[in-house]
Amino acid sequence: MALLQISEPGMSTAPHQHRLAAGIDLGTTNSLVASVRSGDATTLADDKGEHLLPSVVRYFDNGAILVGQQAQAALTDDLQNTIASAKRLLGRGVADVKTFNGVLPYEFVKSDSNVPLIRTVAGDKSPIEVSSEILKTLKARAENTLGGDLKGVVITVPAYFDDAQRQATKDAARLADLTVYRLLNEPTAAAVAYGLDQEEALDEKIIAVYDLGGGTFDISILRLNRGVFEVLATGGDSALGGDDFDHAIAEWILQQLGETSADQQTLRKIMVEARRVKEVLSDKEEVNVSVKGFEVSFSRDQFCQLVEPLVKKTLFACRRALRDAALEKEDVMDVVMVGGSTRMPIIRERVEAFFEQPPHVDIDPDKVVAVGAAIQADLLAGNKPDSEMLLLDVIPLSLGLETYGGLVEKIIARNTTIPIAKAQEFTTFKDNQNAMTIHVLQGERETVEENRSLAKFTLRGIPTMVAGAARIKVTFQVDADGLLNVSAEEQLTGVKSAIEVKPSYGLSDNQIETMITDSMTNAKVDMEARKLREQQVEADRTLEALDSAMANDGDDLLSEDEKKTLSEARANLVAIKASGTTEAIETAIKAMETAAAFYVARRMDGNIRTAMAGKDINKFKD
């Protein structure tokens, strides 16, 4: 027997002591836990030998809670108390969740915090609590298998998750009493699992990770160079997954039944059957569909036709991600398949055709993410001090601030490597403006309503100054998990305000899922809307400048007649600003400037310093 090792007093851990760590794939449909044991990363099974834990939680009135397979078995019987797909609700607000009504059979109730709660017999549960039950189950499984307490975990999230969703995931981990070393993007984890960094062949290579799960689709382009994984671009659709393929079949079944609507119970049955049918078709050419005594055969060809639009949608996103990374298909040297839905032959064929090479499918697509997370967790636990591996993630959606007129000024562009800190200066719009509201947004669109509202706070105590004189520096800091901190400071006086961004769920209509796609298709509308807004803002500025000038010296410099002319021009601009087109407003601004030209000249001549900011005087000059 080896001698017992005794460490020096004060030395907390022996340097080569192995710390227990695990990787957790908290999936929409299935969750897994994996760990590195004797150098190998493997997923851990429950006492029945099952690796996949269905992400389903069932609540009972006596306080008991069932998680996983047993809960899933009750999906059709105990609809209201059996929560599936909680991940879809994580980090969402009450307004976002409204659109899930009808899709999800739960009764949602409002809470004070704007986090939607699901009414169950055991009380109202937030999606964070539901997720934490799944995490607790996996934690217990890992600690039983590994024989000790977990020191820390890496939890994976879709690369696409926004700040609120990441924050919610961390909150769920805290509820489950887990120490999170890091939130890791799922595609990055998958690339790690394939050990593509272990191959020696080349200096540098480009990897595409195609992840089609139950509820989401992610495509990421990574660059790998000597153990450093750099995410170059990421894209996808957080509302496109295997479920949508089920829906397509379910609709077809409804059609065959000759029904246009059905009760919740029947719908669930049809959905369950649709999913079974879909999965069978991955191995067979033909399958028998059977619901409520109705039987019909359904072929893979029929299926492929039904889902063609969905398949295409994923390929569009691939092209977009490549473009964002400024790369061509030919540059991609490895394609990695992730997610249960990549078992569908149609997906494999089309992805192969698109990238012109067979994708990697050797690691079980369900397990690959958890395995990668385990490798990273092992590293972060300090068990592999010599490893060169480093994962550099990017921010998936741009971060910005609301500026005057409901427009968004981007501060950090999507696909910027994190952590990152960026500052931008803003100024006041009005004379003597003492406060400024900082409204933080995430998304690609140009107007406030169409982006995700993350937080709002107010910087008060700005000293009295003319418009445009204050210098307000707003700093965005994103950490390695992709979580945001915002602070604002008035530069001249040092008045400060800071906030750790907690989601305010300000989104009125739920467009998060399609934000990027929308931002592309709506680019033109955006541009027009933007031009109109800009003209409206321009009109406001012009009006403000005139008002401020008249209040100052109008009585001294203008006759009553002149004042009347100016106020008519003013009224005209106000009216057109409210209802006119971009061009009409532009013309009206010009008209007012022309009408006011003599007044400006008079003011300049008199060399009168007014409270008007320099920029506004310039405006009147031409």
Next chain:
Amino acid sequence: MSLNFKQNYFELFSLPVQFPLDKRLLAHNFRALQSQHHPDRFAHGTDQERRIAVQTTGYINEANEELKSPRLRARYLLILQQVDFELCDTTHDMLFLMHQMETREALEVAEQADNALEQVDQIAQQVKHGVASIENSFQQHLQAGNLSEAKDAVLKMRFYERLNDEAKRLQEKLEDEMFA
């Protein structure tokens, strides 16, 4: 080892302070710095070590972004020479502005054409040439010490950047339509 924040971005990556850039060297040195300072290297460090790691890598990432983009790199070179940039700064070269407007309109027209993608591609190509020539003239003005001309070139790059974005967006949209 902590990072010296007083170095300028070029020094940080051991690059010469100049406009022409060795991209591979930047990428290589970027990775080396990240490997050394990334917060993941301090998962077991003290709170302070981790905070410093976040700040340091944030700085490295920002520097990398600035140097990778020709416009931001050019702008940074001028800032190093005490040239000020204000929010409302813009070029007053009327000819240039007219040309920009024409190109923008040409893009709008091209979008409606039968061979839209071809036309947009062509315009995008022209924009590329425009960018190359403006970068060229920036480099010359900088070397000659004509800072205000160099600044004007930087301001013009921003216009090209917007045109380029617009062309890219159109290409994407048109290709998607073809692909659909």
